Every structure is written in structure tokens, then in C-alpha cells.
Amino acid sequence: MTQEKLQALLTSLISTWENEVVEFKQAGNEYSTNRIGEYFSALANEANLRGTEKAWLVFGVNNKTRTVVGSDYRPEPERLQSTKMQMAENTEPSLTFRNIFELQDAGGRVVLFEIPAAPRGLPIAWKGHYYARAGESLTHLGLDKLDEIRQQTSSADWSAQIIPEATLEHLDDQALQKARESFARKYANRFPPEDVMDWSLPTFLDRAKLTQDGKLTRTTILMLGKQESAYLLSPHPVQMTWKLEGPERAYEHFGPPFLLNTTALYRKIRNIQLRILPDDALLAVEVAKYDQKVVLEALHNCIAHQDYTRNGRILVTERPDKLIFENEGGFFEGTPEDYATGEKTPRRYRNPFLAQAMAELNMIDTMGYGIYTMHIGQARRYFPMPDYDLNEPAAVKMTLYGSVVDPAYSRLLIQKTDLPLDEILALDRVQKRLPLSDGMIRQLRRDGLIEGRKPNLHVSASVAKVTASKADYIRTRAQDDDYYCKLITDYLKKFGKASREEIDKLLLDKLSEALDADQKKKKVGNLLTKLRRSGVIRNDGSKKCPEWVIAE
Incomplete structure (x- = not known):
């Protein structure tokens, strides 16, 4: 100038x-x-x-x-x-x-x-x-x-961009075979599996939403590319990294194809069997330290929601008592709490093309059930709920526990199998010394699930206690819900219908003696709701005076 x-x-x-x-x-x-x-x-x-x-x-x-x-x-x-x-x-x-x-x-x-x-x-x-x-x-x-x-x-989908120099030679044969099998299982009611296997490769890739009019995309290479094809996505490192921290230290990087290597990374995790044996329990409960479905759900979520424009890797850190998942990009829509109960459905995805392809391969759903699934998986194993750290605006960190935090919490979940998820989430906050709303505190106190004064609340040890007497143990042991549901349906099949009073008479004396009268009533109500929602029974009466019958 x-x-x-x-x-x-x-x-x-x-x-x-x-x-x-x-x-x-x-x-x-x-x-x-x-x-x-x-x-x-x-x-x-x-x-x-x-x-x-x-x-x-x-x-x-x-x-x-x-x-x-x-x-x-x-x-x-x-x-x-x-x-x-x-x-x-x-x-x-x-x-x-x-x-x-x-x-x-x-x-x-x-x-x-x-x-x-x-x-x-x-x-x-x-x-x-x-x-x-x-x-x-x-x-x-x-x-x-x-x-x-x-x-x-956000309107320019990184994962949907076509890579002009990419060819079918850049794809991994084993990953392609796995992709066809996953697609065939998902659409078994629509396509005979043998037809899916016989489709030409370009036809299959287009139908599985991995390519656009036969042209390979970044999603194609990410999910199905050979390891040596990672350069096609440069400057992105195309890596998932497993890192072991503790008395022993190790790490390993995993590149494409992500379809296969999420399982390869999972296999690096030390997943031993744990015995949960509260001090006053007679029988130990044995569970895996980590549930494979929960771990893969977390890892697949990292892949689907990663902000690839930031050129970062996905990191899985294994500590002696937990796994920590980290990926680039802030939480895209809403907060993790919005999805915990499975009621919120996302309206948009950061990588819609990639998310659709992963859904076609049965890796994720696109209805927002992933976080809900992880919470249910942890609850069924009596472990703490996952924690999310969103303090860094450009990253998401999720902690998955592989150990007991508060024995009273785990003991309570073992004994009370009918707790609704909202109460389990609240009890998890109690064991982690996190704040709760006054309304939830009153509800948990009313159900006898917590003790102490705010803010020093703790899970009630008396509710979760298993006595040393074998006779008392048998009387207080809760049966599976399926057992009680079968009693209800057998009764209705034999007598045609039943009022709430008749159902109460049928079940109340068969429920665990660890429950008080109000808790037993609530348990029966939950069983009826479960059967109604699953379409097994229906109410031909009113809400005030129900008349339960088998749904036709």
C-alpha cells in the first residue's frame, strides 16, 4: 500500500x-x-x-x-x-x-x-x-x-462434507461387513438380511446414509475408513484416546474405523466383577464394574456430539473407581438434566448427517434416550448416576462411576426395586452432597428415604437395612415386579375384573414387610400404572373408582 x-x-x-x-x-x-x-x-x-x-x-x-x-x-x-x-x-x-x-x-x-x-x-x-x-x-x-x-x-454440517479424493478403496472391509450386519438387524422387518448383504457397496452406503449420491463424506471415513485413511480428515486428529491413571499408567490411541474401534477401546477398560456386601447383609450382590452398553452409549454420544471443527480428540480416562469421558464442543441443546428422565427429544444435532448414519447402524437413537439409558443402567447396578461437568464452555466432561459412593444408597436400591427414577436421581444428589429442592426433600422424607437436617442430609440407613435374622430377611425381601404383575393378571383372567380394594387385598400381605402401609399402597399403584402403560390392563371405571380388566 x-x-x-x-x-x-x-x-x-x-x-x-x-x-x-x-x-x-x-x-x-x-x-x-x-x-x-x-x-x-x-x-x-x-x-x-x-x-x-x-x-x-x-x-x-x-x-x-x-x-x-x-x-x-x-x-x-x-x-x-x-x-x-x-x-x-x-x-x-x-x-x-x-x-x-x-x-x-x-x-x-x-x-x-x-x-x-x-x-x-x-x-x-x-x-x-x-x-x-x-x-x-x-x-x-x-x-x-x-x-x-x-x-x-451450526448450519454447515462438518460431518456431511464430501471428500472429493476419497474412494471405496479407503474403506475398511471388516467395518463394511459390520455395518451391513448392523443395518440388516435394524431393518430386519423391512429388508431380508440376505438382500442387504447382496446390495452393491454404493447402494448400501447411500441407504445407510453414509454417502451422498455415491460420494464419500467425512462421516464415511470417520465410521468406516481404514486407519491409514485418517489423513483425509486432516487437520482433525481422528482419534479416541484411552488413558489409564492410577498405580499403573498406560494409554492407547484409536483411529478409524470408529464403528469397530469403540468396541476395541471398551476392551481396554478393566471391567472386573464387584461384590456389593453391606455390613449387615446376608447375601452379596455381584455386578460388573461397568456395563458395556452404558460405556458404549457414552462413547457413541461423544462421537455424535463432538465439535469436529475444534480439531480435538475424544478422551476416555480410566481411574481406579470411575471413567471420565471428554469431547470437544459445549452441550449442544439444553442440559444433561433435561434428558435424564427420557422425556426431552432434541430438535437439532451438531452433526445431523453423522447422527443419522450412527442411528442407521444401531449405534445411537435420535430421540434423546441416551442419557436416560445410562442413568437406568447405573441404577440397575446400584451405582451412582453419571455426573456432567460443563464448566469449560467448549467441552463436555462426563464421569461414569464404577464403585459405590455411599453404601446406604446402594443398599437402598438393592432392597427397593420400585423406586421411581426421579427419586433415585434425588437420592444420588443426597449421597453426593448436592442441593435439592424443598419439594423433593419433603417427598423423600415422607417416604422415609432420607434423614438429617438440611444441608446435612443423608440416605436413610434404616430403610436399607437388612436384618441378621433369616426369617426377617425372607419376610422383608422384595419379590421381582414380574411376580406381583403376574398375580394381578392371573386374578383378572380368572374373575374378569377387580376394584382397587380387591387388588390391595390380593397384594398387600404379599409385599415386603420392610414397607409401611403407605409405601405398600404406593407400590400397588405403581404396579397397576406399569401394567396399564404397557397395554396389559385397562381401567373401565373412573379414576376415583377404578375397575381393572385385561386389555384386549
């Missing part, structure tokens, strides 16, 4: 003065490179948010008088231009000045740094921190602005 054009540019910038995309400094020779980096991050991010192509950092202008006073910042041309490399080395993703201009003004030497706008969807960090502007002031990039930038590419 000529000196005349630079002079006109400087005059224009001074006339509009400082704003979110222009910053003036007098700046001497020793001006901090770290400070320049902070302004680089802030101005690049603000230029992105305001839809401008660039921003300007100008040295040699007095802030108060708005006049050129000159700057002796790095007068040597090579040293001045080396600032570009310093920016590139410490920004994430790597970015640097588009140009560094020197203007010999009448008032002295002026240095103009031309800063490109942050790329769409990628805020710029300096040494791990994101900066922004509040008027003329430098500040940290708030979550609202961070989300605004990151959501810019």
Missing part, C-alpha cells in the same frame, strides 16, 4: 476514532508482545461479530489528543515482521496479521497492524484465553459472544 493510501487510511481511522474494531496506542519500542496478542484476539473476534473483514491496531497515535506522536516500536523491518510469527505461535486456531504497514507521517512513524476477522465459527484465543472489546476497553470474551461465534457454523 502506498504512503498516500496509508495516510488516507490513518485519517479515516482517526476521524471515526476507537471502537470495537480499531485501537490506537502510542506504544514504545518495548511494548508488550503479550498485550499485542490480547488485542489481536479481541479485535479479530469483534471483527467477526460485526461482519467486517478486518480490524486495526495502530501504534504512534496519542489516545488523549488524538494526534500522531510517532512510535519507535521495533524500528528494524525484520524484527517488526517477526511479530507475525509470534501471533501465529500463540493464537488458537493459529492466525496472524494480514499485513504490517509503516507510515512516515509528519507527526512521526506510525505502525498499522491489519488484523483479519476470526473465521466463521472459530473464536480466536491468545495463550488459551479469549478476548473481546467493550467499547474502547479490552475484556474477556463473554459466553454470549463465544456462543454467537461458535454457532455460526
Whole structure:
């Protein structure tokens, strides 16, 4: 750019003065490179948010008088231009000045740094921190602005992009065979399995939503690509990493095909059998430390929801008592608590093409049941519920427990098999010393499930206690729900119908003596609701005076 054009540019910038995309400094020779980096991050991010192509950092202008006073910042041309490399080395993703201009003004030497706008969807960090502007002031990039930038590419699905140079030769034969088998099982009622196996490879890939009109996508390589095909997704590392922490340490990286290697990673986890034996119990309960279905559900969720534009790997850390799953990208829609009960269905996915393909291969569902499934799996094994850490805005960390936290909690779940999920979730918060709503505290207290005063609540040991007397143990032992449900259906088949009073008379004396009268009534109500929802029985009476019959 000529000196005349630079002079006109400087005059224009001074006339509009400082704003979110222009910053003036007098700046001497020793001006901090770290400070320049902070302004680089802030101005690049603000230029992105305001839809401008660039921003300007100008040295040699007095802030108060708005006049050129000159700057002796790095007068040597090579040293001045080396600032570009310093920016590139410490920004994430790597970015640097588009140009560094020197203007010999009448008032002295002026240095103009031309800063490109942050790329769409990628805020710029300096040494791990994101900066922004509040008027003329430098500040940290708030979550609202961070989300605004990151959501810019939400409409551009990374996983759906076609890779022109990819061919069928880049795909793994074993993964393709597994994909066909999974697809055939999912659609066994629609296609004969032998037909799926006979389809041409391009036909199968299109029907399994892995390709677009025969063209291979990033999803195709991610799920089915050979290990040596990972370069096609560069700069993404295409890795899941298992790391063992504790008395022994180890790690292993797993690349494509993810369809096979999620199971390979699971096999690295030390999944022993554990015996849960409360102090006063007669019989031990033996469970696996981790449920394979729960572990794979967590890992598949990481793959489906990963923000691949951030070029990070999925990390599974195995500690002696837990697994920690980490993936790039904030929780995409809602919060984990929204999905715990299985009632919320997501309206959108970060990677819709990838999510659809994984659903076709029976790896995930797209109805939001994944977190619910993991909670149910943990409850059935009497272990704590999964924990989510969303403190880092650009990542999700989930902890899956492989041990007992509070023996009273596990003992209670072993004995009371009919607890609704909302109460189990609440008891899990009690054992972890997390806050509860006053309404839930009253409910748990009413059911005799917790003791103590807020905030020092704890799971009731008396409810979960198994006595040392064998006779008492038999009387207090709860039968499986299927046993009680069969009593109800047998009664209705024999007598045609039954009122609630007749059902109570049938069951109350057969329920565990560990339950009080109110708990037994609630148990019967839960059994009737379970049978009704599953379509086995129906109420031909009213809500106040029910008349239960077998549903036809």
C-alpha cells in the first residue's frame, strides 16, 4: 500500500476514532508482545461479530489528543515482521496479521497492524484465553459472544462434507461387513438380511446414509475408513484416546474405523466383577464394574456430539473407581438434566448427517434416550448416576462411576426395586452432597428415604437395612415386579375384573414387610400404572373408582 493510501487510511481511522474494531496506542519500542496478542484476539473476534473483514491496531497515535506522536516500536523491518510469527505461535486456531504497514507521517512513524476477522465459527484465543472489546476497553470474551461465534457454523454440517479424493478403496472391509450386519438387524422387518448383504457397496452406503449420491463424506471415513485413511480428515486428529491413571499408567490411541474401534477401546477398560456386601447383609450382590452398553452409549454420544471443527480428540480416562469421558464442543441443546428422565427429544444435532448414519447402524437413537439409558443402567447396578461437568464452555466432561459412593444408597436400591427414577436421581444428589429442592426433600422424607437436617442430609440407613435374622430377611425381601404383575393378571383372567380394594387385598400381605402401609399402597399403584402403560390392563371405571380388566 502506498504512503498516500496509508495516510488516507490513518485519517479515516482517526476521524471515526476507537471502537470495537480499531485501537490506537502510542506504544514504545518495548511494548508488550503479550498485550499485542490480547488485542489481536479481541479485535479479530469483534471483527467477526460485526461482519467486517478486518480490524486495526495502530501504534504512534496519542489516545488523549488524538494526534500522531510517532512510535519507535521495533524500528528494524525484520524484527517488526517477526511479530507475525509470534501471533501465529500463540493464537488458537493459529492466525496472524494480514499485513504490517509503516507510515512516515509528519507527526512521526506510525505502525498499522491489519488484523483479519476470526473465521466463521472459530473464536480466536491468545495463550488459551479469549478476548473481546467493550467499547474502547479490552475484556474477556463473554459466553454470549463465544456462543454467537461458535454457532455460526451450526448450519454447515462438518460431518456431511464430501471428500472429493476419497474412494471405496479407503474403506475398511471388516467395518463394511459390520455395518451391513448392523443395518440388516435394524431393518430386519423391512429388508431380508440376505438382500442387504447382496446390495452393491454404493447402494448400501447411500441407504445407510453414509454417502451422498455415491460420494464419500467425512462421516464415511470417520465410521468406516481404514486407519491409514485418517489423513483425509486432516487437520482433525481422528482419534479416541484411552488413558489409564492410577498405580499403573498406560494409554492407547484409536483411529478409524470408529464403528469397530469403540468396541476395541471398551476392551481396554478393566471391567472386573464387584461384590456389593453391606455390613449387615446376608447375601452379596455381584455386578460388573461397568456395563458395556452404558460405556458404549457414552462413547457413541461423544462421537455424535463432538465439535469436529475444534480439531480435538475424544478422551476416555480410566481411574481406579470411575471413567471420565471428554469431547470437544459445549452441550449442544439444553442440559444433561433435561434428558435424564427420557422425556426431552432434541430438535437439532451438531452433526445431523453423522447422527443419522450412527442411528442407521444401531449405534445411537435420535430421540434423546441416551442419557436416560445410562442413568437406568447405573441404577440397575446400584451405582451412582453419571455426573456432567460443563464448566469449560467448549467441552463436555462426563464421569461414569464404577464403585459405590455411599453404601446406604446402594443398599437402598438393592432392597427397593420400585423406586421411581426421579427419586433415585434425588437420592444420588443426597449421597453426593448436592442441593435439592424443598419439594423433593419433603417427598423423600415422607417416604422415609432420607434423614438429617438440611444441608446435612443423608440416605436413610434404616430403610436399607437388612436384618441378621433369616426369617426377617425372607419376610422383608422384595419379590421381582414380574411376580406381583403376574398375580394381578392371573386374578383378572380368572374373575374378569377387580376394584382397587380387591387388588390391595390380593397384594398387600404379599409385599415386603420392610414397607409401611403407605409405601405398600404406593407400590400397588405403581404396579397397576406399569401394567396399564404397557397395554396389559385397562381401567373401565373412573379414576376415583377404578375397575381393572385385561386389555384386549
